[in-house]
Amino acid sequence: MGWLAIALAIVAGLALLLRWRRPAWYWMTFGVLFAAIRIRVRYATVMDACHLTVPASRFRLAMARTFGREIPRQRVPRLLRLSPTRTGLRLRIKMLPGQDAFVFSAAADRLRHSFAVHQVITREAKPGIVEITMTGYDVLKRVQMPARVACDGLKVALALREDGRIHCRDYRETPHSLTLGATQSGKSVYQRRVIKELAALPIALVGIDCKNGVELAPMARRFSALADNPDDAMEMLEALVDRMEGIYEIIRREQRVSADTPHAEITADIWGLPEHLRPIPVLLTVDEVAELALYSGKAQEKRRDRIITALVRLAQLGRAAGVFLDIYGQRFGSELGDGITMLRAQLTGRTAHRVNDESSARMAFGDISPYAVFAATQIPNDRRGMAVVGYSTGDWFRIRTPHTTLRQAVNACNRHADLTPDLPELARFRPRIPTAAAPVPATAEPVAEAV
Structure with missing residues (x-):
C-alpha cells in the first residue's frame, strides 16, 4: 500500500505540474x-438545473393519470x-x-460552471441538432498554432479561436476586410502575420504606409508597389483602378457568350x-486609413476625395478582378468625411482588437452583433493580439494571433522575394531595394507564441 500511495502522489503531482x-x-x-x-455522470442533472428539459408528452401524462402511476419526470435532451x-x-x-439553439446559447455560462470547463460555445449543427463546443483550458493565454494547417488557394491561417479551432481567412470568400485596434493592441502583429502567410502564395502585395513606410518598408522585397505618403498613395490607387478596368476588358473579351458555348466556359471573374x-x-494593404482621409486645406x-473615391471603387468592383483590400486603423467612423461609411459597408470581414471606447467597437460590429461590440470592449490590456472577428451573418468569436516579430515577417518576405510579380501599371511605385543585404537563413522558424 505504501508504494501505491507514493505512485498516486507522484501521478497527482505530475498532473498538477502539467496543469x-x-x-x-x-x-x-x-x-x-x-x-x-x-x-456523463452529471448530464441529466445539469440539463435539469439549467432548464434545458421539457415536460413529458401529453400521452405519457394521460397514461399516468389513467393507471394511477407516478407523474413522469422532465424529459432530458439526448446526448448523441x-x-x-x-x-x-x-x-x-x-x-x-x-x-x-438559442435556449442552449443562453445557458452557455451555466453549462460552463456546471461542467467545470473554461469556455462553452453553442451552435445549431442542423435542424434539431445543437453542437456544444467545450474548451478545457484558456487556449488564448498561450497561443500554440498547429505545426501543419491544411490551407489551399488564397486561404491562410491567421490566429487561434477561443474554441481551439484555427481562424483562417479565405480571400475568395471574404475579399475585403477592416481591422481596428488601439495603440499597442496587437494590430500591427496581426498585419505582419497576414503578410508573412501571404508571402508564400502567388499574389501581388501592394501597400500604403503613410508613417513614412516604417511598418511595411522592411518587407519591401515581397511588395510589388509601396506608397509612403498620401500623394503617392493617390496616384497608386488610381493606377490600380486603371488596372482593374483593364482586367474587366479581358474578362469581357474572353466570355465568349453565344448559343453554343457551354455554361461552364462563361465567367464573370x-x-x-x-x-x-x-x-x-x-x-492592397492600407496601414492607417485615417492618414489618407484627414486634410487641412482645399x-x-x-x-482626399480622389483617394476615397478610388478605394470605394476598388471595394465595390475589385473582387471579380482579383483585387482584395485589407484596411487597418484605430477608428473608422463618419468623422473621417464623406464616403467613409460607404467604404466600410463594402468591407465584409471585421476584426477589432482592444479599443479605447465603445463607439470604435460599434464602427466594426454595430451592424453585426451587439454582443460582439461588448466583447471588443472587454479585451484586457495584457492580452495583446487578442481580437474579436465578426461576419455579416451575425456570427462572431474571439481570436488571438501568435506573436509574429517584424524579423520573422521580413525573413518570410525575403525568402519568397522571387514570387514578387511585376505589375506594369504600378511599375513606378516598385520599392527600391538596397543591393547589399544580409543572407536570410533557410531554416524553419519555431512555432511562435503570443506573449
Missing part, C-alpha cells in the same frame, strides 16, 4: 478523461455524441420539441479565365 506549466499536455493526458466522466478534441470536448445533442490569361491577384481635400 500549471503545460495545460495542453494536461488536457490530453488527464483533463479530457476527467471531463468526459464528469459530463461526445467527441474529444485537441483543446476540449464537442457534444452533439438532439433537441426536444419546443427547444431551439478572373477565376474562370484560362490560366495563361488569368491576371495575378492583388492584395488642395488636400481634393486629394
Whole structure:
C-alpha cells in the first residue's frame, strides 16, 4: 500500500505540474478523461438545473393519470455524441420539441460552471441538432498554432479561436476586410502575420504606409508597389483602378457568350479565365486609413476625395478582378468625411482588437452583433493580439494571433522575394531595394507564441 500511495502522489503531482506549466499536455493526458466522466455522470442533472428539459408528452401524462402511476419526470435532451478534441470536448445533442439553439446559447455560462470547463460555445449543427463546443483550458493565454494547417488557394491561417479551432481567412470568400485596434493592441502583429502567410502564395502585395513606410518598408522585397505618403498613395490607387478596368476588358473579351458555348466556359471573374490569361491577384494593404482621409486645406481635400473615391471603387468592383483590400486603423467612423461609411459597408470581414471606447467597437460590429461590440470592449490590456472577428451573418468569436516579430515577417518576405510579380501599371511605385543585404537563413522558424 505504501508504494501505491507514493505512485498516486507522484501521478497527482505530475498532473498538477502539467496543469500549471503545460495545460495542453494536461488536457490530453488527464483533463479530457476527467471531463468526459464528469459530463456523463452529471448530464441529466445539469440539463435539469439549467432548464434545458421539457415536460413529458401529453400521452405519457394521460397514461399516468389513467393507471394511477407516478407523474413522469422532465424529459432530458439526448446526448448523441461526445467527441474529444485537441483543446476540449464537442457534444452533439438532439433537441426536444419546443427547444431551439438559442435556449442552449443562453445557458452557455451555466453549462460552463456546471461542467467545470473554461469556455462553452453553442451552435445549431442542423435542424434539431445543437453542437456544444467545450474548451478545457484558456487556449488564448498561450497561443500554440498547429505545426501543419491544411490551407489551399488564397486561404491562410491567421490566429487561434477561443474554441481551439484555427481562424483562417479565405480571400475568395471574404475579399475585403477592416481591422481596428488601439495603440499597442496587437494590430500591427496581426498585419505582419497576414503578410508573412501571404508571402508564400502567388499574389501581388501592394501597400500604403503613410508613417513614412516604417511598418511595411522592411518587407519591401515581397511588395510589388509601396506608397509612403498620401500623394503617392493617390496616384497608386488610381493606377490600380486603371488596372482593374483593364482586367474587366479581358474578362469581357474572353466570355465568349453565344448559343453554343457551354455554361461552364462563361465567367464573370478572373477565376474562370484560362490560366495563361488569368491576371495575378492583388492584395492592397492600407496601414492607417485615417492618414489618407484627414486634410487641412482645399488642395488636400481634393486629394482626399480622389483617394476615397478610388478605394470605394476598388471595394465595390475589385473582387471579380482579383483585387482584395485589407484596411487597418484605430477608428473608422463618419468623422473621417464623406464616403467613409460607404467604404466600410463594402468591407465584409471585421476584426477589432482592444479599443479605447465603445463607439470604435460599434464602427466594426454595430451592424453585426451587439454582443460582439461588448466583447471588443472587454479585451484586457495584457492580452495583446487578442481580437474579436465578426461576419455579416451575425456570427462572431474571439481570436488571438501568435506573436509574429517584424524579423520573422521580413525573413518570410525575403525568402519568397522571387514570387514578387511585376505589375506594369504600378511599375513606378516598385520599392527600391538596397543591393547589399544580409543572407536570410533557410531554416524553419519555431512555432511562435503570443506573449
